[in-house]
Amino acid sequence: MLYAVIPAGGSGTRLWPLSRAGHPKFLHPLTGTSASLLQATVNRLAPLTTPEHILVVTGAAHAAAVARQLAGVPEENILVEPSPRDSCAAIALAAAVIAQRDPEAVMGSFAADHLIRDADAWVETVRAAVRGAERGLLMTVGITPTRAETGYGYLETGEPTGDGPLRPVTEFKEKPAAPVAEAYLRSGRHLWNASMFVWRVDVFLAELARQQPALHAGVSAIAAAWGTPEQDDILGTVWPTLPKISVDYAVMEGAATAGRVATVPGDFGWNDVGDFHTLGDVLPADPAGNVVLGTDAKPGVLLHDCADLVVVPQSGRLVAALGVRDLIVVDTPDAVLVCPRDRAQDVKVLVDALKERGEEGLV
């Protein structure tokens, strides 16, 4: 039985004013249904595992909201970080806790805030990755690129080894400049790194011990105390000492160089819900191309002679638009945002400006 780990962190500043530090994007129903991104992530796992095998790693500020949204996940599977230490500490803690239960378990790590259009295709891809993990490989799921995206990291792959869809990952590539991204797109050998990982926990922890011995020792100590009266003491003492580093940089890049990483290319309508524009591309639109998030809300929207909008009415007020196109309009109880879709990436500038103005309550 697969263990699924869901790191639920990050605030999503490009989704401001909907996403806030206190209520980050994974808690919001950005899925075209009433399910939050986090709930949709759990729902997608149904064919692969049971709620008892799902672990969520989240911040102290969001533990209660996560627990309420995921009523089926046992309390002891909600791992609460005392402070953010980036993805390696979060994923390694989960791996070490799972290893306490089942030392040779296969675990997958799946972000809490991504959208996937074709859940069946995703399940098949993960199953192929599990088969690679069972053979001792550190598996990733690579997304077949559909454009020369400069906002993602890439996986550079070698020749397929002949057994199924697996390909070796020769190198992790940072976010590229535009000409490099164009070259990646043409190469046919580069995949988007969606930060989905599948591995045996013993294999991952051994690689962690090799490359990040301090981090390995720390999470091992915490995991050993997990569920005992010492848990909080050990967590409070050890956690703040762990290196703040991403799992890609801390483990996967070195493991790829050592030939221990492979990938399964996936093509299932993946979207990282990074901003309102890309969100609008993936959710169902009306005949004029307008996407309204939360169509059930009253009084909702009144769109007259509008096209290709992304409208987020989340304040209970009417959002009326007349004669505009390609705009984002987000309405929340204390802030409203208007911005062209092609400037969606820059929304974080507003968040920075608010911090400078001392308006932390709006961030």
Added chain:
Amino acid sequence: MLYAVIPAGGSGTRLWPLSRAGHPKFLHPLTGTSASLLQATVNRLAPLTTPEHILVVTGAAHAAAVARQLAGVPEENILVEPSPRDSCAAIALAAAVIAQRDPEAVMGSFAADHLIRDADAWVETVRAAVRGAERGLLMTVGITPTRAETGYGYLETGEPTGDGPLRPVTEFKEKPAAPVAEAYLRSGRHLWNASMFVWRVDVFLAELARQQPALHAGVSAIAAAWGTPEQDDILGTVWPTLPKISVDYAVMEGAATAGRVATVPGDFGWNDVGDFHTLGDVLPADPAGNVVLGTDAKPGVLLHDCADLVVVPQSGRLVAALGVRDLIVVDTPDAVLVCPRDRAQDVKVLVDALKERGEEGLV
């Protein structure tokens, strides 16, 4: 001493969602200061008259708000219409009430919801009109046109009579089609009809009696009972029987044909505050051309890389905009509007759509 009458009616549907049936535009601070349009209208009268000589005619729904905004105007000068009967009944009632106090008084009628940039020039124009009125003419103030506007009525004038700025008005012209408006603009003989009137009340009431005898009889009966115990009874009985007609159509057109109307051309930055676009043209803008109505409100606005916006933050929430230009953004406690400035005239379409949806509470 000039009597000033301010008909305060009309809801201003092109200023939705700010202007509502229950809180029409004249009550809103659309002046670039904290004064409402109504208050600014009264303030503008200071060089011409005293508060004791100012009368406001308004609907029952707005009497309390008018009384509070105009603390200096005596209660008995706030004339409350039991129901809307268009401008002739409102202005004629005021004229008849004034005639009870002073049968040969000169009165001016000035809309409650217009903006005037150069108040001194306006005062001089009205003074010239008063001199015409004292000679027995029904005076209007005509606005020197600055564009071929199709949204206003026009005054067609004859040759100046030689004595000062006065010109005879030969005909009232309805809102023209575009080519006609172009011809008017070129003619030099056509002025915008701003519905500002100045006359001796006895002259006006005589002309009313000639052209609209029923209306004259009705308002005379009401005025005779004004301030007596019978006031409410007579008003309640007679008012609903009065013809619903504008003063232009009921009296001024016929009077012009009879050679009894003259005008003083005025050039004082007049704006009828018909919609948010024209409002933006008349109010002070920041260096990027953005006009923010209610700049003192907190948290106000956050505009990044924006130009030529009209932003109305009136809900206490932050209005953030990024990378947009020539847009109107209006934020109120129960509705937000986004619309290009060149579609400002069409905002009433949204009001109609809301009525169709049965959302009267938002209208």
